[in-house]
Amino acid sequence: MRLDIQNVEQSFGSLRVLDGVSATIGEGSLVGLVGPNGAGKTTLLRTITGGLSPAAGTVSAGDAAVHDLSSRAASRRIAVVPQETTISFDFTVRDVVEMGRHPHQARFGADPDPDIVTEAMERTEVAQFAERSITAVSGGERKRVLLARALAQDAPILLLDEPTAGLDVNHQIRTLDLVRDLVSEGRTALAAIHDLDLAARYCDELLVLSDGGVLAYGPPDEVLTTDTLRAAFDARTAVSENPVTGSPAVTPLSERADERPETVHVLGGGGTAAPLVRRLADAGFRVTVGPVVEGDADHRAARALAADCVTVEPFAGVAGDAYDAAGRLVADADATVVASDALGLGRNRELLAGHVLVAGDRTALDAPHVAAERVAAAVREGEPCRPGAASARTD
Known part of the structure; x- marks a missing residue:
């Protein structure tokens, strides 16, 4: 009826x-x-x-x-x-x-x-x-x-x-x-x-x-x-x-997101970016992501949070327009975050050269307030550092 x-x-x-x-x-x-x-x-x-x-x-x-x-x-x-x-x-x-x-x-x-x-x-x-x-x-x-x-x-x-x-x-x-x-x-x-x-x-x-x-x-x-x-x-x-x-899954996020003016770019690969993206977004940062593989866990996390994201096809490698687009996001960000085990993936080291880096393992940024403190500290130092430098690492 x-x-x-x-x-x-x-x-x-x-x-x-x-x-x-x-x-x-x-x-x-x-x-x-x-x-x-x-x-x-x-x-x-x-x-x-x-x-x-x-x-x-x-x-x-x-x-x-x-x-x-x-x-x-x-x-x-x-x-x-x-x-x-x-x-x-x-x-x-x-x-x-x-x-x-x-x-x-x-x-x-x-x-x-x-x-x-x-x-x-x-x-x-x-x-x-x-x-x-x-x-x-x-x-x-x-x-x-x-x-x-x-x-x-x-x-x-x-x-x-x-x-x-x-x-x-x-x-x-x-x-x-x-x-x-x-x-x-x-x-x-x-x-x-x-x-x-x-x-x-x-x-x-x-x-x-x-x-x-x-x-x-x-x-x-x-x-x-x-x-x-x-x-x-x-x-x-x-x-x-x-x-x-x-079916759709809804995740409520912290309202602190409107309080931080900084943009943080996340480099990833193999699912390493997804937890960092979620924690940084919940800490209140505007987050950009990439390059990541189309459809993988990193891409899904970025898409769920409506983050600007650069993707590549599976097994295609990072080159051309994708590399250039990721480079622009890194350059525009106040800090770039990459998981320690993703530093050697793809062309992440090249993309990071000369930019503020916060490196961590899968649990290093294990809470929004920890993520906020570590990224804010890197931005305050303001001195660009290379990925291999001890001063750049926080894990």
């Missing part, structure tokens, strides 16, 4: 919380709802369910406007896993899951499909404590019980507000695997997820809310850009490809 959100507005007093939110979520798709705290994610979910009436706009589940339906009718179309898991009454776990069947029961009639409750508990792995009091299970277990209740509701649209909050890493993956299974069976799902890496891995599309409006909506690799993340979260990030899942 398709979920249509059209120009939805929501206000609390004079505070506008949702401002013209529109999105269409097709049947059999999982959309991640992401954004900073206070962006309006929970308010949007509550408005979709009919728990809040929109100040303007419409929400449709299939061919019906949600706010024109009775509560029971809306619940047959939309099931919710809330963020808050507290249940004050001493119900058993089975009792709580059975509550999901309420929209399908006549006032004094029996459940037409009681086996759904057992199946829901088995799929969410809560059947083993079915007779335990809901007040006696952990917060993570309660989250899974509420997911089981939503499954028992057997609605074609599933809304989840932080479904992995409070879960250990194993159950985070199991929960989202289950949601993906439900989507593959034809359900439509919208899930508010704070973990951007998990959202990118599991969701077909991401809807980014910021200041109550839609900042971006589309596939994760199109939405999760450094510019969008800066606009939404006011955060400096690096976005790369997870080598295992192939």
Whole structure:
């Protein structure tokens, strides 16, 4: 069943919380709802369910406007896993899951499909404590019980507000695997997820809310850009490809990056530049890189940090335009950093001649503040030194 959100507005007093939110979520798709705290994610979910009436706009589940339906009718179309898991009454776990069947029961009639409750508990792995009091299970277990209740509701649209909050890493993956299974069976799902890496891995599309409006909506690799993340979260990030899942991976970076005016060039090869690039960027320097081999670990680190980078094809060697471009980056930098075991690679020694050098092994610049201190010291000395000179080395 398709979920249509059209120009939805929501206000609390004079505070506008949702401002013209529109999105269409097709049947059999999982959309991640992401954004900073206070962006309006929970308010949007509550408005979709009919728990809040929109100040303007419409929400449709299939061919019906949600706010024109009775509560029971809306619940047959939309099931919710809330963020808050507290249940004050001493119900058993089975009792709580059975509550999901309420929209399908006549006032004094029996459940037409009681086996759904057992199946829901088995799929969410809560059947083993079915007779335990809901007040006696952990917060993570309660989250899974509420997911089981939503499954028992057997609605074609599933809304989840932080479904992995409070879960250990194993159950985070199991929960989202289950949601993906439900989507593959034809359900439509919208899930508010704070973990951007998990959202990118599991969701077909991401809807980014910021200041109550839609900042971006589309596939994760199109939405999760450094510019969008800066606009939404006011955060400096690096976005790369997870080598295992192939999905975007977001790494938050220190905001100290705007505090240092110096540019540091990193020479590398064979993956030696990647850790130095990350530490120097996190220390607040503007970083340039190269020459490095196209597609290797050094290149991926530079690309993730949006650093200016000179690349060469594998086995091509460093010559011509690539050598000249790398030479210009070295000349323009306030200091050049190279790992000790990369000094002899390619034409690194030639590129370094006559320029400030900070040399280190893979752990020599093992923290951003160490990287900052060593590079700053080299720049302060201000006397160019050659790679072989003892005074140039800091490892």
